[in-house]
Amino acid sequence: xxxxxxxxxxxxxxxxxxxxxxxxxxxxxxxxxxxxxxxxxxxxxxxxxxxxxxxxxxxxxxxxxxxxxxxxxxxxxxxxxxxxxxxxxxxxxxxxxxxxxxxxxxxxxxxxxxxxxxxxxxxxxxxxxxxxxxxxxxxxxxxxxxxxxxxxxxxxxxxxxxxxxxxxxxxxxxxxxxxxxxxxxxxxxxxxxxxxxxxxxxxxxxxxxxxxxxxxxxxxxxxxxxxxxxxxxxxxxxxxx
Numbered sequence: 001x002x003x004x005x006x007x008x009x010x011x012x013x014x015x016x017x018x019x020x021x022x023x024x025x026x027x028x029x030x031x032x033x034x035x036x037x038x039x040x041x042x043x044x045x046x047x048x049x050x051x052x053x054x055x056x057x058x059x060x061x062x063x064x065x066x067x068x069x070x071x072x073x074x075x076x077x078x079x080x081x082x083x084x085x086x087x088x089x090x091x092x093x094x095x096x097x098x099x100x101x102x103x104x105x106x107x108x109x110x111x112x113x114x115x116x117x118x119x120x121x122x123x124x125x126x127x128x129x130x131x132x133x134x135x136x137x138x139x140x141x142x143x144x145x146x147x148x149x150x151x152x153x154x155x156x157x158x159x160x161x162x163x164x165x166x167x168x169x170x171x172x173x174x175x176x177x178x179x180x181x182x183x184x185x186x187x188x189x190x191x192x193x194x195x196x197x198x199x200x201x202x203x204x205x206x207x208x209x210x211x212x213x214x215x216x217x218x219x220x221x222x223x224x225x226x227x228x229x230x231x232x233x234x235x236x237x238x239x240x241x
Contacts, residue, residue, distance in 0.1 A: 010202050014132065017125035027130035035096050035131070035197075036138025040145065042095060043088045047146035050083050051075060051153030059162045068164050072172025075154035080181040084147040086233055089192035092139065093225035096193075097200040100131055101221035104204025105214040113205065128201040132194060139193030140186040147185060180240075188236050195232065196225045 017024070058074040104127060107113050113123050151173070158164040203221040207213045 031134035100200030105207035135197035
């Protein structure tokens with residue numbers, strides 16, 4: 001219960017720090033590049049092979065049971081609703097969450113956070129708010145690009161390895177398409193980004209014990225971020241589907 005109380009107090013302090021726009025606005029763009037743009041290579045790499053595997057496995061599963069154009073349906077639905085947000089989120093929980101926790105943890109144990117307070121800077125406004133806003137804004141962008149590339153990879157695999165024509169793949173892709181499929185995945189990605197950033201910041205700013213403490217809290221941030229992604233994934237499935 002004490003951990004929940006500290007977490008709630010941290011969220012409240014961060015929320016109040018949003019009023020200090022002069023501090024965090026200029027820093028948010030830098031964090032958007034670090035969190036979003038620099039995460040694209042790993043996200044797109046994951047998306048390409050997820051699309052390839054989805055096309056091949058769906059073809060194997062559908063053989064003799066349903067028309068092959070349902071490969072397009074399966075690839076599109078799976079990438080938009082589940083695989084792109086969750087796989088990219090899990091990967092970025094490692095990259096982004098670990099980076100934030102290690103960076104802020106190092107600042108804490110080397111007393112740089114204390115120096116900010118001495119200089120009358122609010123650490124939450126200076127360190128936490130830009131990272132949280134950048135992650136919340138950029139995760140949906142990264143996931144949207146990953147979703148598109150994953151579907152293209154599945155389409156390319158279908159027409160070159162499965163003898164499925166482009167019109168048939170597109171027919172399957174459009175068959176049960178709903179606009180909700182797009183914004184559902186992006187909403188999940190937004191919540192994943194916020195949670196990963198907040199966990200990384202919380203763990204980093206509460207680091208104690210020198211280099212060993214930095215490693216411990218960084219590991220905890222990655223594990224907790226991955227667990228929260230799965231919890232939120234189940235939550236959104238219950239609420240929105």
